[in-house]
Amino acid sequence: MSEALTYAEREQRKRTILSYIIAIVMYAILFGAGLLFNILKPESIDFSNKSLIVNIQGPVTNDIGRGSPIEKEEGLVAEKPAPPPASVPEPKAQTSIKPKTAEPVATSPAAKPEPTPTPITPETTAIQEPEKPWIPGERGPGSRISSSESSVLSPGEGQVPWGTGEAVRITKAEKGNTVETTLGGSSESVGQSLYVPIYLSMPLPEVVPAALFNAIPPEIVPPNTLIASAESRKRAFLNYYSWNGKEYRLTNPVPLEVRDKLWEMLEDAGYNVEKADYKAGRSLNPIVIGFSITKDRQLRGLEILQSSGDPEIDAAVLYGFKRASFWNKSGDTIQGRFVYRF
Numbered sequence: 398m399s400e401a402l403t404y405a406e407r408e409q410r411k412r413t414i415l416s417y418i419i420a421i422v423m424y425a426i427l428f429g430a431g432l433l434f435n436i437l438k439p440e441s442i443d444f445s446n447k448s449l450i451v452n453i454q455g456p457v458t459n460d461i462g463r464g465s466p467i468e469k470e471e472g473l474v475a476e477k478p479a480p481p482p483a484s485v486p487e488p489k490a491q492t493s494i495k496p497k498t499a500e501p502v503a504t505s506p507a508a509k510p511e512p513t514p515t516p517i518t519p520e521t522t523a524i525q526e527p528e529k530p531w532i533p534g535e536r537g538p539g540s541r542i543s544s545s546e547s548s549v550l551s552p553g554e555g556q557v558p559w560g561t562g563e564a565v566r567i568t569k570a571e572k573g574n575t576v577e578t579t580l581g582g583s584s585e586s587v588g589q590s591l592y593v594p595i596y597l598s599m600p601l602p603e604v605v606p607a608a609l610f611n612a613i614p615p616e617i618v619p620p621n622t623l624i625a626s627a628e629s630r631k632r633a634f635l636n637y638y639s640w641n642g643k644e645y646r647l648t649n650p651v652p653l654e655v656r657d658k659l660w661e662m663l664e665d666a667g668y669n670v671e672k673a674d675y676k677a678g679r680s681l682n683p684i685v686i687g688f689s690i691t692k693d694r695q696l697r698g699l700e701i702l703q704s705s706g707d708p709e710i711d712a713a714v715l716y717g718f719k720r721a722s723f724w725n726k727s728g729d730t731i732q733g734r735f736v737y738r739f
Contacts (some may be wrong), residue, residue: 504681
């Protein structure tokens with residue numbers, strides 16, 4: 398017979414058995430949790446060796462390649478008949494046969510000379526329509542379109558043919574104005590990486606009301622980082638404006654590199670930039686700038702191809718555009734066009 402256990406030994410056995418049970422339950426819970434995580438774990442995708450391309454505006458397929466891009470929105474219908482110029486007589490002869498008016502007359506030999514003038518007339522108008530929009534001229538290194546529009550002057554390569562016919566078009570709207578940038582090339586090879594608002598470089602208003610000046614607030618970066626106090630901003634503003642007893646009037650010319658700070662003060666105070674003085678009551682032409690992007694992402698050959706009619710505004714737009722940055726992976730010089738409309 399086994400010896401009877403004492404009370405202390407019985408309690409010790411209970412504690413030992415209970416500890417074993419708890420340990421087994423804990424191991425079972427951990428094993429079940431691990432098994433459930435493996436079942437429900439989502440698959441991870443590694444993008445470390447993949448390139449992610451973001452295209453603001455998808456490529457527009459037209460007859461633009463590595464040469465200077467030309468927008469032909471008004472003549473898009475006229476562009477499509479351009480590829481088959483050599484076979485014009487054949488399709489036009491078929492279209493002239495479609496009208497059955499000539500068949501009942503039974504003058505088939507007389508109907509043949511008629512298709513000859515009819516295809517020539519619409520084709521000449523179709524070719525002339527694309528010539529109405531802007532056509533660039535000399536723009537510095539690697540940015541000239543030949544008169545035939547079949548080749549482009551590329552630095553170090555001379556006249557080279559047009560590319561694949563793809564283009565990247567980026568459009569924006571800012572403070573009542575519109576911006577359009579067209580780059581010759583595909584969205585995988587060229588794009589814009591930085592854009593600085595052009596209106597921040599525009600001429601400032603000649604007169605600022607006292608209420609607007611007094612409303613200039615401190616410059617604060619969210620959530621609450623103070624960059625400049627209202628008093629310091631007003632002192633900087635008075636370097637160019639003077640009080641004449643009724644209002645603040647512009648007395649000193651504002652350099653291009655300082656205008657953005659003053660525009661930010663006025664806009665923070667409630668000035669309506671969409672109705673700025675520089676364009677109020679005026680009819681300004683769209684400004685067209687031609688440029689090139691080298692393979693090392695440098696802007697070259699910048700030239701104003703169409704003026705707004707105001708040299709000061711032209712200089713402001715050109716300065717603001719130069720603050721932009723582009724990327725180019727094509728290995729060649731890419732041509733571009735920038736249009737700023739008021």
